[in-house]
Amino acid sequence: MKKNIEAPVARIIPKKLELHNDLRIDNYFWLNQREDQNVLDYLEEENAYYEQETSHTKDFEVQLFEEMKARIKEDDSSVPYKYNGYWYIVRYEKGKGYPIYTRRKETLKADEELLFDCNEMAEGHTYFRLVGLSVSPDNTMITFGMDLTGRRQYTLQIKSLVTNEVFSDTIENTTGSSTWANDNSTLFYAKKDEQTLRSNEIFKHKIGDSEDQDVVVFTEDDDTFGAAVYKTKSRKYIVIACYSTLTNEFHFINADRPDDSFKIFQDRIRGLEYSISHFEDQFYILTNKDKATNFKLMKTPETQTGIDNWVEVIAHRDEVLLEDIEIFKDYLIISERTNGLNEIRITRWDKTQDYYLPFDNETYTANAGTNVDFDTEILRFSYNSLTNPASVIDFNMRTKERDVKKEQEVLDPKFDKNNYTSERIWATAVDGTKIPMSLVRRKDTKLDGNAPLLQYAYGSYGSTIDPYFSTIRLSLLDRGFIYVIAHIRGSEYLGRDWYENGKLLKKKNTFTDFIDCTRHLIENKYTSKEHCYAMGGSAGGLLMGVILNQAPYLYNGIISQVPFVDVVTTMLDDTIPLTTGEYDEWGNPNDKAYYDYIKSYSPYDNVKTQDYPHLLVTTGLNDSQVQYWEPAKWVAKLRTHKQNTNKLFLNTNMDAGHGGASGRFEALKEDAQEYAFLLDLEGIHV
Structure with missing residues (x-):
């Protein structure tokens, strides 16, 4: 009989880190030695522990993977x-x-x-x-x-x-x-x-x-x-x-x-x-x-x-917000964003035409597509929404005729887009600012506070997560989940000021916005604390780390993908990828004002002795954007501070980087693992 593996305990080797008369002790600094066999052994131990503790969901993961794959047209x-x-x-x-x-x-x-x-x-x-x-x-x-x-x-x-x-x-x-x-x-x-x-x-x-x-x-x-x-x-x-x-x-x-x-x-x-x-x-x-x-x-x-x-x-x-332009021989195309929504404006150089493409809801994404031909009156654009599969449309800018060249096929006989509903709702932040969210669910999912809900956001670099259709997401929606994209500050969803108010010394707005969105969803019975989940990756993984420390009681489980969680140490190390180019986003902690501010929210520096929700952390050994040791150190520290028996997993892809596995379907296996983690917490195994 195979012996059960205990949760790994990383060696403690204290390293003193001092700046601005402030001393930090990093017990797991040694994990940044990529070639050290002790480091690789620790990551493998965490992987083995994860595999053991999730062994009861492996068949379900395979089922989810096959389900996700079956919806995609292979040829x-x-x-x-x-x-x-x-x-x-x-x-x-x-x-x-x-x-x-x-x-x-x-x-x-x-x-x-x-x-x-x-x-x-x-x-x-x-x-x-x-x-x-x-x-x-x-x-x-x-x-x-x-x-x-x-x-x-x-x-x-x-x-x-x-x-x-x-x-x-x-x-x-x-x-x-x-x-x-x-x-x-x-x-x-x-x-x-x-x-x-x-x-x-x-x-x-x-x-x-x-x-x-x-x-x-x-x-x-x-x-x-x-x-x-x-x-x-x-x-x-x-x-x-x-x-x-x-x-x-x-x-x-x-x-x-x-x-x-x-x-x-x-x-x-x-x-x-x-x-x-x-x-x-x-x-x-x-x-x-x-x-x-x-x-x-x-x-x-x-x-x-x-x-x-x-x-x-x-x-x-x-x-x-003027986002982009596309130039044709006779036309200028302007991509704009008004009140959070994509707009495409078409104007002739000779001023004889000037109009907007019409769109009819608040939870859609529309973008100019591949338009490499200069001398044409056809604009190619893409359209999808939380409930509508993606379409590629050729639009005659002179006659205004549309030709749908392709609509994403969902190869599931049970799929009917009319079974789903979406809406845009607004939460009120602590400072009174209205924060928009895009939400999708099955029409038969009751809003009585008992539905499981997954809240997603990114919230950095002005990068905007627009509402988009996902065949993968159907595996959650069809099992009763509500899915929410929180358009928090740090993106450009509501214009450039929306970004400026979520960076540098205003970065904490990103985190409190997400938490306030969660409170709104709970107060209005979209879900409850027992059924609320959050997910984010990279800078969105930083967001997960902050809400984990600041409001752990609001969430039953969190997935933090390739998370940027050791912000102070990373931003002080200009030898690793991305650091120096990031000073205008996070601030340069060599300046004491930024050091103090970043340290006040950096997830790794603010792990505390308290109860934490269930947590799945993913990373890649070859990650070029967020080095693997950030999540590894974070999980090691959480293990020594977490007071309850909730799940805590680190899953490291030893062959991949920031984007996860390569190949069209290999990446689905990672999605299936994450969904199985959430569904298992809800007691759903079919």
Whole structure:
């Protein structure tokens, strides 16, 4: 008979961490030694404990996985899009977990050309990801980036589309993407710092040269910035983008002259954010210039790009966030957000048309899709809602006719979207601010306080989680769960101010907003403390860590995915990925004011002796965004402070990184594990 495994107890090796006359003792600092066998053994012990304690749900996990998988059309394909004379299609084959990239010349009836079969490329690898596909202007070559660890360090290669041979050119440690000059022989790409993984150098590569012959054309010396390279939709310019949380800067050259020196578009000015698009003899600039908090649109001649030449096209509006633009030969498309809702505005350059696409509810997401064709009157956009599967729609901007090219199929004979209902509700925060939530449930789920409810949020970097349809989520909804997305401060759901009021020295609004949303849901009988659950990942995992410490009594269980929980220590270590570029988001704790503020909420620093809800923590050994040791240290510390017998699990994927497992269906196994954890707490096993 197999011996039961006790909950792992990590060794205590105190390390003194002192700054600003403040002493912190970190008993588990040693866990950051990735190559140390003791560390790997501890992670394996936690995994073994997790497997043992959840063994009674393994059959149910398999059932959930098969259920989720069965809803997905396996032999599926994307809606084709046309670029430079070819139709490009991504398709999947039954029983295979990776995409197949193909194209057809001029017409969809032409012979299929195979670009990549990722199923063959992934054989023998525990992790595989292909990114950055870029076809040469003459259509004869394609570049691609491969990651075999999940660390997001991509090897860049080039393939002939005439002979199908992969060239000997191999470039390591890149972002995975590259940009062709118009001469079909020059490539530009970004490399990463080996240790911090910051994208900081732009190189020029000539086909046939070795990597050590490549020329550095730009180096980003400010370690709070990253750099990337791309080509404008007009195909006229190659652009280097320098970016930080609060500031942008661009450099450009004519794509016909790749050996020219890059010219600066506009010098970086602290706090000036802008992005550029090219059309005819002008650049169009989306910017926050002159305190345009929600951004405005300006333009400038391509020969005079400095800020003094910028002329206003669309003025700043307090109530409308200007998110993006898409340029066509005859039309300008403006993506906006008003009162939290996506809006798509269509206007002709000659001013003969100016209107919005109509949408009819409060829990939807609509975005401009893949629009690589410049000379067309067709806008492709995507639409879905909490109750409606995703659609890809071609919209004739002149006639206003819609052509639904594809609606996501839900391969479940029991699925009927009319069985579900969604709504947007508002909670009141401690400071009186109204916080919106998007909610979905089955119509037959009673609102009597007994329904299990899963509340999700992210709440950082201005990243907005819009209401979206999920076939996976049906496995919860059909078992009586209510699902809620809390649009808390720290996102841009209600405009740029919504973000500004959830960062730096106002970061705590993010956490209290989430808790106040929970209180509202309980008070209004959507659920109760005994049936309330929360989930978040990465910076959303930080959110889970804070609510765990501050309001553990409101939740029966929490799932914290790849959580950023050791905020002070991480933000003081500029040798690990992302730290320096994050100062404008969290603050630099080398400044005492930020140190004190961050320490006051950092989950790892605020673990206390108290009862905690059931907790499942997930991470990946190769995570490049949040290092595995943060959740590992956090769980180790929680084990010594937790006063009750509630479940506490750490599950580490030893082969993957921040995004979890690779492959179309492998990731579903992780979803099934998380759902089984929640459903088990509700006593639901079928």
